[in-house]
Amino acid sequence: xxxxxxxxxxxxxxxxxxxxxxxxxxxxxxxxxxxxxxxxxxxxxxxxxxxxxxxxxxxxxxxxxxxxxxxxxxxxxxxxxxxxxxxxxxxxxxxxxxxxxxxxxxxxxxxxxxxxxxxxxxxxxxxxxxxxxxxxxxxxx
Amino acid sequence: xxxxxxxxxxxxxxxxxxxxxxxxxxxxxxxxxxxxxxxxxxxxxxxxxxxxxxxxxxxxxxxxxxxxxxxxxxxxxxxxxxxxxxxxxxxxxxxxxxxxxxxxxxxxxxxxxxxxxxxxxxxxxxxxxxxxxxxxxxxxxxxxxxxxxxxxxxxxxxxxxxxxxxxxxxxxxxxxxxxxxxxxxxxxxxxxxxxxxxxxxxxxxxxxxxxxxxxxxxxxxxxxxxxxxxxxxxxxxxxxxxxxxxxxxxxxxxxxxxxxxxxxxxxxxxxxxxxxxxxxxxxxxxxxxxxxxxxxxxxxxxxxxxxxxxxxxxxxxxxxxxxxxxxxxxxxxxxxxxxxxxxxxxxxxxxxxxxxxxxxxxxxxxxxxxxxxxxxxxxxxxxxxxxxxxxxxxxxxxxxxxxxxxxxxxxxxxxxxxxxxxxxxxxxxxxxxxxxxxxxxxxxxxxxxxxxxxxxxxxxxxxxxxxxxxxxxxxxxxxx
Numbered sequence: 001x002x003x004x005x006x007x008x009x010x011x012x013x014x015x016x017x018x019x020x021x022x023x024x025x026x027x028x029x030x031x032x033x034x035x036x037x038x039x040x041x042x043x044x045x046x047x048x049x050x051x052x053x054x055x056x057x058x059x060x061x062x063x064x065x066x067x068x069x070x071x072x073x074x075x076x077x078x079x080x081x082x083x084x085x086x087x088x089x090x091x092x093x094x095x096x097x098x099x100x101x102x103x104x105x106x107x108x109x110x111x112x113x114x115x116x117x118x119x120x121x122x123x124x125x126x127x128x129x130x131x132x133x134x135x136x137x138x139x140x141x
Numbered sequence: 142x143x144x145x146x147x148x149x150x151x152x153x154x155x156x157x158x159x160x161x162x163x164x165x166x167x168x169x170x171x172x173x174x175x176x177x178x179x180x181x182x183x184x185x186x187x188x189x190x191x192x193x194x195x196x197x198x199x200x201x202x203x204x205x206x207x208x209x210x211x212x213x214x215x216x217x218x219x220x221x222x223x224x225x226x227x228x229x230x231x232x233x234x235x236x237x238x239x240x241x242x243x244x245x246x247x248x249x250x251x252x253x254x255x256x257x258x259x260x261x262x263x264x265x266x267x268x269x270x271x272x273x274x275x276x277x278x279x280x281x282x283x284x285x286x287x288x289x290x291x292x293x294x295x296x297x298x299x300x301x302x303x304x305x306x307x308x309x310x311x312x313x314x315x316x317x318x319x320x321x322x323x324x325x326x327x328x329x330x331x332x333x334x335x336x337x338x339x340x341x342x343x344x345x346x347x348x349x350x351x352x353x354x355x356x357x358x359x360x361x362x363x364x365x366x367x368x369x370x371x372x373x374x375x376x377x378x379x380x381x382x383x384x385x386x387x388x389x390x391x392x393x394x395x396x397x398x399x400x401x402x403x404x405x406x407x408x409x410x411x412x413x414x415x416x417x418x419x420x421x422x423x424x425x426x427x428x429x430x431x432x433x434x435x436x437x438x439x440x441x442x443x444x445x446x447x448x449x450x451x452x453x454x455x456x457x458x459x460x461x462x463x464x465x466x467x468x469x470x471x472x473x474x475x476x477x478x479x480x481x482x483x484x485x486x487x488x489x490x491x492x493x494x495x496x497x498x499x500x501x502x503x504x505x506x507x508x509x510x511x512x513x514x515x516x517x518x519x520x521x522x523x524x525x526x527x528x529x530x531x532x533x534x535x536x537x538x539x540x541x542x543x544x545x546x547x548x549x550x551x552x553x554x555x556x557x558x559x560x561x562x563x564x565x566x567x568x569x570x571x572x573x574x575x576x577x578x579x580x581x582x583x584x585x586x587x588x589x590x591x592x593x594x595x596x597x598x599x600x601x602x603x604x605x606x607x608x609x610x611x612x613x614x615x616x617x618x619x620x621x
Contacts, residue, residue, distance in 0.1 A: 018396075022395075025380070057399050063381040079311030083547070084533055107381075109311045111308060111314040111351060113314055114457070115152055123353075
């Protein structure tokens with residue numbers, strides 16, 4: 001599918017939906033890895049919004065990026081409960097293992113607060129991480 | 142053939158339940174994937190004929206099938222001290238039913254409340270919700286019946302029922318467990334709210350960090366469509382903004398806007414989603430409704446709890462705690478009981494230094510206040526909040542100045558930017574903490590905290606002073 005066809009399909013799937021902007025942005029982010037300026041223009045046209053309005057929404061939410069980051073991503077929870085279970089002591093080693101190859105992203109809460117430190121890679125969840133387990137997770141990402 | 146029951150809850154999966162389930166299946170067992178009992182330190186917890194083993198690993202399954210592996214065996218799960226003392230309503234099915242089985246749901250009393258509610262008038266349903274004493278479980282503790290009454294009485298061509306499932310507080314996972322483990326219960330509660338208020342459309346706003354909950358809900362909505370029709374529910378996925386747990390920013394987010402907080406009034410009950418009358422309740426509030434709307438349910442619900450905190454609260458034991466998990470009980474239980482008798486103290490074996498109750502915006506409570514009963518008013522009187530019922534335990538290695546600093550950093554990172562106290566105060570507060578030894582900085586910080594508390598539009602700025610102030614007050618030695 002070309003880029004135009006992809007967009008046309010996404011727009012068609014959400015046409016007529018109440019408050020369609022967020023679902024559309026999620027899908028664009030998922031398909032293209034980002035919501036760039038060109039995508040913002042297309043979405044603004046589709047929803048009869050100004051590009052500023054669309055950009056305002058894109059830039060508000062942590063889940064949307066304006067440029068793609070093709071690196072594998074390890075989401076590490078560093079909220080209070082995981083801190084209480086020692087996640088901060090693992091961060092340096094994880095960062096070293098990640099280097100520039102892996103994106104180590106801090107998230108605030110995966111809802112695994114009783115079994116932390118916790119991380120997520122794609123749809124896979126990991127709990128009770130110690131340094132060795134986290135480093136191996138980053139290396140395999 | 143041996144029937145083995147293993148949870149497919151995200152916590153169980155994160156602890157390796159999938160590999161254990163596959164190993165049992167490969168060994169010729171029938172594996173049923175059920176909801177989690179909530180004893181997370183034992184996950185993956187394996188149940189065969191009512192007897193539990195945990196935490197199980199694929200290497201131990203042969204022993205477990207043979208009834209051995211005594212070091213992992215906890216005996217009859219329902220009789221386990223962690224389970225036996227609970228008063229489970231919302232989590233009555235936890236560990237027992239398959240989350241997406243309509244058959245299991247119906248066989249365990251599912252849809253009885255909806256059927257009964259539909260035989261009653263709107264006024265009767267709302268009267269029972271009011272009578273039960275149910276208060277919003279999202280944190281604010283507003284009486285659910287009064288909110289529903291307002292929506293029912295508000296004129297509007299289209300009314301909405303919106304479920305706030307943006308469970309972003311660290312230390313909380315009860316919403317996630319309901320959505321993954323008993324999604325029909327939430328759907329039934331929302332359908333009853335729709336009947337009571339005259340709403341025809343519903344939304345469940347789930348945070349994007351919960352992909353498993355989203356998948357379960359979407360499947361459950363399709364399965365339940367015939368039962369709840371003409372009411373329709375749709376899942377809306379958040380996009381990584383903590384502040385969208387605040388009800389008005391959540392409504393903006395569903396509308397496709399920046400998740401900025403709205404000034405109140407108007408109340409969402411009168412002008413909510415798309416400007417229409419809207420019931421906004423938390424997952425746990427809606428999930429309590431089916432237990433209230435069964436015959437005699439409101440009276441029973443009201444009989445639990447103390448003072449003005451009625452019913453049961455699914456309490457989440459998290460952080461550095463030996464027996465972490467989901468503990469549902471009537472209001473009135475003390476922190477001492479929860480942390481030591483039930484939770485077994487810290488996981489690290491070191492002394493407890495502090496607990497934070499109610500998420501990132503909740504106060505840090507020192508051990509000498511652990512006789513505090515779990516009750517909205519008692520917590521408020523102690524300058525603390527129950528919030529969504531999460532308890533995060535810290536051992537004596539915690540640095541409370543760091544935790545106070547984190548509260549400001551978190552507020553700065555997650556502020557929606559709409560009001561000045563929160564947007565700027567969170568940054569300035571962090572800076573002032575950096576030079577807290579200076580008496581002038583201390584004075585300025587006190588002043589700033591007051592501005593944040595009383596000048597912010599929503600709870601993010603308004604409650605950030607709670608963790609900061611409590612840390613400074615109870616652990617002055619950490620603020621040298």
